[in-house]
Amino acid sequence: MGFVKSRRYxxxxxxxxxxxxxxFGYASADDKQVxxxxxxxxxxxxxxxxxxxxxxEAAAPAKKAVAKKKAVKTAQQQAYDxxxxxxxxxxxxxxxxxWEPLNRAIFGFNRTVDTCLLRPVTSVYRFVVPASGREAVxxxxxxxxxxxxxxxxxxxxxxxxxxxxxxxFVINTTFGIGGIFDVAxxxxxxxxxxxxxxxxxxWGADEGPYFVIPVMGPSNVRDTFGVIGDIFFFPPNYSxxxxxxxxxxxxxxxxxxxxxxxxxxxxxxxxxxxxxxFRSGYMQKRAADIKRAKAARAQSQLKxxx
Numbered sequence: 001m002g003f004v005k006s007r008r009y010x011x012x013x014x015x016x017x018x019x020x021x022x023x024f025g026y027a028s029a030d031d032k033q034v035x036x037x038x039x040x041x042x043x044x045x046x047x048x049x050x051x052x053x054x055x056x057e058a059a060a061p062a063k064k065a066v067a068k069k070k071a072v073k074t075a076q077q078q079a080y081d082x083x084x085x086x087x088x089x090x091x092x093x094x095x096x097x098x099w100e101p102l103n104r105a106i107f108g109f110n111r112t113v114d115t116c117l118l119r120p121v122t123s124v125y126r127f128v129v130p131a132s133g134r135e136a137v138x139x140x141x142x143x144x145x146x147x148x149x150x151x152x153x154x155x156x157x158x159x160x161x162x163x164x165x166x167x168x169f170v171i172n173t174t175f176g177i178g179g180i181f182d183v184a185x186x187x188x189x190x191x192x193x194x195x196x197x198x199x200x201x202x203w204g205a206d207e208g209p210y211f212v213i214p215v216m217g218p219s220n221v222r223d224t225f226g227v228i229g230d231i232f233f234f235p236p237n238y239s240x241x242x243x244x245x246x247x248x249x250x251x252x253x254x255x256x257x258x259x260x261x262x263x264x265x266x267x268x269x270x271x272x273x274x275x276x277x278f279r280s281g282y283m284q285k286r287a288a289d290i291k292r293a294k295a296a297r298a299q300s301q302l303k304x305x306x
Contacts, residue, residue, distance in 0.1 A: 110217060141248070143172050144179065148234055153194060164192070196227075207286070
């Protein structure tokens with residue numbers, strides 16, 4: 001019985017994606033036009049291109065690009081060589097990563113999942129669903145997450161974000177047709193998502209050791225407890241059908257991978273140590289998120305007083 005219900009919900013999810021795709025249309029191959037030179041122009045270009053001077057001139061941009069690429073790689077290698085290494089592990093040292101061997105093992109597992117499953121599925125998703133449709137999916141997910149932001153805004157004592165999040169949810173759920181359209185932003189209610197990890201950070205909780213969560217990715221002890229706590233603020237988790245939150249979570253993972261496709265691929269392709277790059281990026285982003293949340297709360301409280 002549970003299997004039948006699971007198939008039914010998967011069918012609902014597939015239908016939703018088809019509806020969104022049909023609504024916003026497919027990208028047409030006719031949009032890509034190949035411009036060919038006129039015969040008389042090509043005839044004039046061909047002889048000139050054969051001269052040594054012209055060949056050297058034509059090859060100059062390619063040589064510059066290669067030289068630039070080598071310079072970037074050299075700079076990366078130098079930065080890598082100058083980094084502080086832990087002699088015991090041979091990895092780039094980080095005082096906040098005492099579980100690095102375990103984290104690297106989990107990171108390797110996550111990368112395998114990404115390479116074999118998440119990225120291929122996301123590539124198909126990006127090919128089938130146009131940009132406008134993908135934006136609609138992102139809007140729906142942000143709207144579903146609004147109760148988490150609302151609860152944490154209250155815990156952070158941020159009246160402005162509490163007010164904005166409440167009315168964003170009401171407006172986008174109704175006039176935005178379940179959050180497909182971000183009507184609230186057009187009305188001036190800007191979105192600032194937040195989570196329990198940020199709430200802990202705002203109230204002074206230390207981030208704790210860096211930790212890589214299987215499948216989910218970079219985190220730390222504080223944010224991991226935050227993820228667990230946010231489960232209770234997310235309404236779909238109270239559904240009697242386990243397929244509902246599972247389908248939403250899978251869609252959110254594909255959406256996140258799609259929005260960060262170029263960035264993630266670039267790190268894997270160019271970074272000498274992708275693990276260290278993602279670790280550094282996550283730590284910096286979370287510190288910036290908490291700093292921004294503190295500033296927004298202070299401004300919100302100041303406005304409420306005056």
